[in-house]
Amino acid sequence: MIKVITYGTFDLFHEGHYRLLQRAKALGDYLIVGVTTEVYDKARGKLNVVDSLMTRIENVKKTGFADEVIIEEELGQKVNDIKKFHIDIFTVGSDWVGSFDYLKNYCKVVYLERTKNISSTMLREQNSHIQRIGIIGTGRIAERFIPEARLVSGVSTQGVYNPHEESAKRFAHKWEINAYTDMEEFYRAVDVVYIASPHETHYGYIRSALEHDKHVLCEKPMVLKKAQAEELFELARKREKVLFEGIKTAYCPGFHKLLGVAGSGTVGAIRNIEACFTKLEKADSRELTDPVYGGSFLELGSYVMLPILKLFGKSFEDIRFDSIRGENGLDLFTRISLKYPMGVATATCGLGVKSEGRLLIAGTKGYIVVEAPWWKTTYFEAHYENPGEIGLKFPKI
Numbered sequence: 001m002i003k004v005i006t007y008g009t010f011d012l013f014h015e016g017h018y019r020l021l022q023r024a025k026a027l028g029d030y031l032i033v034g035v036t037t038e039v040y041d042k043a044r045g046k047l048n049v050v051d052s053l054m055t056r057i058e059n060v061k062k063t064g065f066a067d068e069v070i071i072e073e074e075l076g077q078k079v080n081d082i083k084k085f086h087i088d089i090f091t092v093g094s095d096w097v098g099s100f101d102y103l104k105n106y107c108k109v110v111y112l113e114r115t116k117n118i119s120s121t122m123l124r125e126q127n128s129h130i131q132r133i134g135i136i137g138t139g140r141i142a143e144r145f146i147p148e149a150r151l152v153s154g155v156s157t158q159g160v161y162n163p164h165e166e167s168a169k170r171f172a173h174k175w176e177i178n179a180y181t182d183m184e185e186f187y188r189a190v191d192v193v194y195i196a197s198p199h200e201t202h203y204g205y206i207r208s209a210l211e212h213d214k215h216v217l218c219e220k221p222m223v224l225k226k227a228q229a230e231e232l233f234e235l236a237r238k239r240e241k242v243l244f245e246g247i248k249t250a251y252c253p254g255f256h257k258l259l260g261v262a263g264s265g266t267v268g269a270i271r272n273i274e275a276c277f278t279k280l281e282k283a284d285s286r287e288l289t290d291p292v293y294g295g296s297f298l299e300l301g302s303y304v305m306l307p308i309l310k311l312f313g314k315s316f317e318d319i320r321f322d323s324i325r326g327e328n329g330l331d332l333f334t335r336i337s338l339k340y341p342m343g344v345a346t347a348t349c350g351l352g353v354k355s356e357g358r359l360l361i362a363g364t365k366g367y368i369v370v371e372a373p374w375w376k377t378t379y380f381e382a383h384y385e386n387p388g389e390i391g392l393k394f395p396k397i
């Protein structure tokens, strides 16, 4: 009996998938189909899968070609599956030519001609309204936004606004988007506004974007006054628009997992949190020279305060700031100490002093440690009384 195996996401099941499975089955007598899990797809950067794993499995089964369906949950699984199931042929579409040649050590590898003019990506784009993004600002962070936005389906970067024509044109030319110097024209061309302009302009731009019924993503710090934040969120609610601040850590899947694990008693009741983030900046950088919006706390404070506020909440009994300041009065290093009824926390950030960037969550049964860059949270460990024994690792390896 010839055993064949193939893998895929099979999202929004289409003719290309059907034809691939039909020909895969025809290569042998028994076909195993591996369907990717959501976690695995996310881990490899496939962020916009529409159908659930159950639906995708059902769709593969409905074709009648699969004798067995398995799930693919991690990198490196294919080699083990091939050995485990005594596979004779591994097959996949021709978009992968060459990528799986390493499997030739274990079985025959066949690349089947991909069906033209159809893909899950195409269907996702047809099914959903594309949100046109307009960028306000042309600085360093805006430069990083565009290539990353290209990895996300359902959005397209339409143009950039900058009151300085030269800057708008230079940026637009580089990224092949439109340049706008007229605000009204800019708003007519976009559905979503991403604000990456100097901090002091955030409030005005957010207000005007919401008043033009645009969704808004704004770089941190969104605003510096609580009342301004409250006013803008209230306006967004009234206009039924999304407004959110770009603190990436808050949206990292690993950080969510960390909060879940820490909050579920894995290390007992949490009593101490220490978060540190330092980044050495040049003395003439905006961060160390802007008298109003510069300094360590404004730049990095939102990261180090995030795990503390998420786990301990906002009702601290006491808060104390200690800073080391440069000649211009800006803080080069700041330590914030918070006291809660049942715990204490320290948030440390610095632009002129380097320290170990670590997040530590200590509880009555053990502690969780996340090494730098913990603000991207790709890995963490839980330890107990004997620190050498790691009780839990995320992600599993």
Ligand code: CTP
Pocket: 007, 008, 009, 010, 011, 016, 017, 020, 091, 092, 093, 094, 095, 096, 112, 113, 114, 115, 116, 117, 118, 119, 120, 121, 122
């Ligand atoms: N496939 C194919 N012809 C197509 C689309 C996919 O033969 N037009 C094959 C792929 O080469 C792969 C399998 O179907 O062997 C599953 O592919 P998958 O990645 O799930 O589908 P795509 O449509 O390529 O998805 P996406 O657009 O998200 O990459």
